Amino acid sequence: MLGATATYSHAEAIARQAFLALMWALSYPGRVRQLPPSRFDEDDFMLFGRALLDPETSYFCPDGSLAARLARHGAKSRSVASAAYVFLPRLDEAALALVSEVRLGTHALPDEGATLIVGCDLDAADAPEIVCSGPGIEGQVRVRIGSVPLAFWELRRQMIRYPLGFDAFFVHRGRVVGFPRTTQAEVA
Amino acid sequence: MSTVAELASSNRGYSYAFLDEFAKRELRRRILKAIAIPGYQVPYASRELPIARGWGTGGLQVTLALVGPDDVVKVIDQGADDSVNAANLRRFIARMAGADTTTDASRATLIQSRHRIPEERLQEHQTLVLQVPDPEPLRSVEHDISKARLMHAEADYGLLWLSLYEQLVRYRRVTLGASYPCLVHHRYVMSPSPIPRWDVPKLHQSAHLTLLSAGREKRLYAVPPYTDVRPLEFADVPFRVEDQRGWMCYRTGLQNKFMNELPQTGGGAIYEISDTGFVEKVLRKVPDREAAGSTPAQAAVGATYYDDEGRFYIDGYLR
Amino acid sequence: MYVAARGGESAIRNAERLYRDLVGAFDAETVHTIERAMPYLVDRVMGEGSLYAPELAALALAQSGGDLYEAVLMLRAFRSTQPRLAYARPVDASSMLVVRRISAAFKDIPGGQVLGPTLDYSHRLLQLEVLDRDAKAQDEEERSQAGEQEEDGEEAGMAGERSGVSNCNYPLVADWQRDAGLLPLLAVHPCPDASEIPDVTREPLLFPAPRAMRLQSLSRADTGGVLALGYANMRGYGAVHPTVNEVRLGYAEIEIAHPITNELFSIGRIRVTHAEVVTALKSASVGNGAQPDGDTKLHLELGFCATVGWNEVKTIAGAMLDLAMDLPDPHPSHTEEYVLYHTDPVESSGFCIHYKLPHYVTFGSELDVVRSVGEAKRVAGLGDYYGDGDHLVSGMPGTYSERPGAPLVPEGTAEQV
Numbered sequence: 012m013l014g015a016t017a018t019y020s021h022a023e024a025i026a027r028q029a030f031l032a033l034m035w036a037l038s039y040p041g042r043v044r045q046l047p048p049s050r051f052d053e054d055d056f057m058l059f060g061r062a063l064l065d066p067e068t069s070y071f072c073p074d075g076s077l078a079a080r081l082a083r084h085g086a087k088s089r090s091v092a093s094a095a096y097v098f099l100p101r102l103d104e105a106a107l108a109l110v111s112e113v114r115l116g117t118h119a120l121p122d123e124g125a126t127l128i129v130g131c132d133l134d135a136a137d138a139p140e141i142v143c144s145g146p147g148i149e150g151q152v153r154v155r156i157g158s159v160p161l162a163f164w165e166l167r168r169q170m171i172r173y174p175l176g177f178d179a180f181f182v183h184r185g186r187v188v189g190f191p192r193t194t195q196a197e198v199a
Numbered sequence: 200m201s202t203v204a205e206l207a208s209s210n211r212g213y214s215y216a217f218l219d220e221f222a223k224r225e226l227r228r229r230i231l232k233a234i235a236i237p238g239y240q241v242p243y244a245s246r247e248l249p250i251a252r253g254w255g256t257g258g259l260q261v262t263l264a265l266v267g268p269d270d271v272v273k274v275i276d277q278g279a280d281d282s283v284n285a286a287n288l289r290r291f292i293a294r295m296a297g298a299d300t301t302t303d304a305s306r307a308t309l310i311q312s313r314h315r316i317p318e319e320r321l322q323e324h325q326t327l328v329l330q331v332p333d334p335e336p337l338r339s340v341e342h343d344i345s346k347a348r349l350m351h352a353e354a355d356y357g358l359l360w361l362s363l364y365e366q367l368v369r370y371r372r373v374t375l376g377a378s379y380p381c382l383v384h385h386r387y388v389m390s391p392s393p394i395p396r397w398d399v400p401k402l403h404q405s406a407h408l409t410l411l412s413a414g415r416e417k418r419l420y421a422v423p424p425y426t427d428v429r430p431l432e433f434a435d436v437p438f439r440v441e442d443q444r445g446w447m448c449y450r451t452g453l454q455n456k457f458m459n460e461l462p463q464t465g466g467g468a469i470y471e472i473s474d475t476g477f478v479e480k481v482l483r484k485v486p487d488r489e490a491a492g493s494t495p496a497q498a499a500v501g502a503t504y505y506d507d508e509g510r511f512y513i514d515g516y517l518r
Numbered sequence: 519m520y521v522a523a524r525g526g527e528s529a530i531r532n533a534e535r536l537y538r539d540l541v542g543a544f545d546a547e548t549v550h551t552i553e554r555a556m557p558y559l560v561d562r563v564m565g566e567g568s569l570y571a572p573e574l575a576a577l578a579l580a581q582s583g584g585d586l587y588e589a590v591l592m593l594r595a596f597r598s599t600q601p602r603l604a605y606a607r608p609v610d611a612s613s614m615l616v617v618r619r620i621s622a623a624f625k626d627i628p629g630g631q632v633l634g635p636t637l638d639y640s641h642r643l644l645q646l647e648v649l650d651r652d653a654k655a656q657d658e659e660e661r662s663q664a665g666e667q668e669e670d671g672e673e674a675g676m677a678g679e680r681s682g683v684s685n686c687n688y689p690l691v692a693d694w695q696r697d698a699g700l701l702p703l704l705a706v707h708p709c710p711d712a713s714e715i716p717d718v719t720r721e722p723l724l725f726p727a728p729r730a731m732r733l734q735s736l737s738r739a740d741t742g743g744v745l746a747l748g749y750a751n752m753r754g755y756g757a758v759h760p761t762v763n764e765v766r767l768g769y770a771e772i773e774i775a776h777p778i779t780n781e782l783f784s785i786g787r788i789r790v791t792h793a794e795v796v797t798a799l800k801s802a803s804v805g806n807g808a809q810p811d812g813d814t815k816l817h818l819e820l821g822f823c824a825t826v827g828w829n830e831v832k833t834i835a836g837a838m839l840d841l842a843m844d845l846p847d848p849h850p851s852h853t854e855e856y857v858l859y860h861t862d863p864v865e866s867s868g869f870c871i872h873y874k875l876p877h878y879v880t881f882g883s884e885l886d887v888v889r890s891v892g893e894a895k896r897v898a899g900l901g902d903y904y905g906d907g908d909h910l911v912s913g914m915p916g917t918y919s920e921r922p923g924a925p926l927v928p929e930g931t932a933e934q935v
Binding site for chain 2 (some may be wrong): 016017019020023024026027028030033034035037038039062063064065067068095115118119120121122124126133146147148149173174178189192193
């Protein structure tokens with residue numbers, strides 16, 4: 012019969028908690044979630060890599076050094092137009108052009124739309140306020156997301172034709188905010 | 200230097216929460232997409248578990264992908280915590296994940312259920328995992344799951360509406376019992392799993408997260424918190440929950456909670472509230488006649504979806 | 519009441535104890551006896567369990583008291599927990615160690631027909647005399663017969679690796695047909711990267727299924743289920759009347775690349791079965807083989823099925839289904855979705871026995887509808903639809919409220935199964 016409870020290793024624990032942070036970030040969009048502290052020497056992006064990537068999926072990252080580190084999780088490296096997970100440590104004008112190419116899924120398989128993991132500044136008091144509404148939000152919620160060009164929000168609005176679209180996580184210093192494709196985001 | 204034989208037989212024990220890390224990661228990736236597209240059935244690989252298919256393996260896989268030692272798990276079957284199947288799944292989860300268990304819906308962080316949603320209102324950051332025998336709400340009008348998939352892609356629900364209309368013409372009401380189809384976030388028609396119609400409104404604009412998973416059919420889907428869930432209804436023929444007006448629970452004396460009908464020898468029936476965890480809390484609250492005051496303080500019974508008069512907590516949802 | 523089966527954990531413990539008392543104790547010796555004495559049964563469990571592990575399959579059989587579906591489930595559940603350490607190289611059927619290979623398409627074939635171990639031409643008479651011998655006499659007799667049997671080569675056991683295996687290579691019948699221009703040549707492409715091959719145990723099955731997933735599904739399908747659907751096809755619910763091109767049983771060498779040196783080495787041999795059926799089809803009736811000059815040409819089309827372990831019935835029926843599924847307008851029971859969804863042993867048996875679980879909540883919801891329909895009709899002066907109470911339950915064939923959208927009443931809409 013089954014043996015005793017298997018050990019809940021640190022690797023197991025942080026992978027699970029990182030996933031839970033993503034799950035709740037997506038369930039309650041626009042709310043800032045705390046990520047678990049990792050005893051391994053890894054940043055937020057690597058932590059998400061740990062939670063999401065393995066040889067059965069694919070990723071894209073324009074940043075060479077991060078891409079090389081993410082490769083350790085064994086996922087297939089693909090072009091931005093065909094990767095399931097797109098890691099953008101910085102969302103500048105060049106990265107914006109990449110965003111415009113990500114997978115949006117098909118009507119038969121909208122879940123093939125990409126997941127974006129985007130670096131941002133959640134502490135910038137002068138950052139524009141994004142007003143969010145939609146599933147997971149009781150009425151409205153507001154969140155400031157710095158270091159993301161305003162043009163991103165317009166691009167996102169144009170690209171998402173629900174149920175087609177992409178889902179995004181904004182990451183900064185151990186915190187994450189989710190923007191599933193269902194979230195209506197307006198710049199205040 | 201390890202040999203192939205050593206590598207191949209190293210796993211005499213089992214992984215934490217039974218599933219290996221690949222299986223968990225796959226489920227987790229799918230769960231995120233399910234939340235992003237409410238009511239859309241995400242296909243997944245669906246591993247075999249040491250529980251027979253059709254006995255909750257879909258729900259169990261989702262639970263195992265989520266559960267940790269910090270969780271408090273509740274498992275119910277037909278509303279009951281102590282039915283054999285619920286007990287079996289609960290001991291498996293507890294054993295494989297070292298999680299705490301409870302029968303108290305408000306104390307649970309993770310609730311796996313077959314065919315019921317608790318009577319007490321679930322709160323933010325609680326997760327309800329519903330076991331699903333058949334995820335396809337279009338099955339009755341389209342047997343082929345690949346064709347049904349196209350109908351969902353095109354939001355082509357005409358045949359389903361037509362079948363409801365035919366029932367109306369023939370029987371003067373919609374003759375669907377449990378698994379009443381609902382429109383989620385104004386886009387996908389979803390089977391809420393075989394919960395009674397009484398439980399369907401509980402999914403609408405709920406504070407908690409609901410994940411639904413069919414292991415045999417290999418589909419999982421979600422109702423995120425604060426999401427519109429509308430049972431299919433006609434403007435002039437509203438959706439109706441089960442009519443149990445006048446039924447009183449023989450154990451608690453309460454009315455207007457979902458009841459089991461218990462046939463009696465010689466005819467007639469008595470009734471009991473289906474949600475045993477709720478009954479347990481209500482009965483504990485009632486002071487014991489012989490030893491009044493000796494009962495230890497228990498968690499208060501929380502707010503319920505339906506009040507004692509049977510009014511649903513969101514005004515105007517049930518017409 | 520039915521929830522008398524309540525009582526949770528103690529009830530579960532008692533039920534399992536009763537089962538163990540009935541089935542009896544077993545030990546490693548029992549397991550090894552099963553493995554030796556019932557190789558075909560072990561092979562069937564391994565094939566359907568999609569895990570080549572004779573000892574574990576025998577253990578599953580011992581533990582389940584010989585309940586095949588339980589044994590397959592145990593093996594599959596164990597398989598779920600196993601890491602994927604490496605990808606093996608594809609097995610080339612022409613280089614496997616053949617113990618038996620026959621073709622019904624030709625009287626003789628290059629390499630020859632090899633009957634090998636089979637009961638095909640034996641008289642299926644129960645050897646009742648075995649029961650009459652006492653154990654001691656039996657032992658002696660077996661010892662004295664052992665030599666003879668080896669000479670006969672008729673022993674069906676799979677110790678055949680010693681006696682039955684022929685080490686020379688047997689070319690595939692299909693390869694001869696390709697060379698003769700009867701079958702299209704196989705596209706020449708490098709051996710695919712195994713990690714890129716779609717895997718039905720790792721990814722969801724969607725339709726139309728990649729060919730790899732179809733063949734994987736057939737390979738792990740329920741023998742009885744594949745036979746039932748395949749037999750329906752053979753009896754005439756299909757437009758094809760195929761011929762067995764080749765059935766081949768043998769041992770395949772499993773090779774993997776060394777993780778560091780990348781050199782190929784063998785990790786052992788497994789028993790495998792491979793079956794191919796062939797039929798003549800009008801070229802225009804098959805999408806890929808369509809000829810530009812009309813529908814007058816015929817060509818040969820193959821159906822294929824392979825599985826781990828030796829299982830001829832499943833692979834022959836599976837190969838026929840593989841062929842039938844590709845026809846332009848297959849019988850509904852031979853469409854890919856129908857065949858692959860309904861022949862998984864774990865899913866079909868699990869769902870069948872799940873009906874034993876209590877369903878009183880769904881049934882209660884159903885009764886509510888039945889009563890209110892009766893009430894509505896009475897109020898409207900249309901009479902009580904259901905008549906008396908007895909009729910109420912027995913008069914609802916085919917109702918199943920777990921199926922979303924299915925009507926609760928037997929007549930009317932298009933939903934009836």
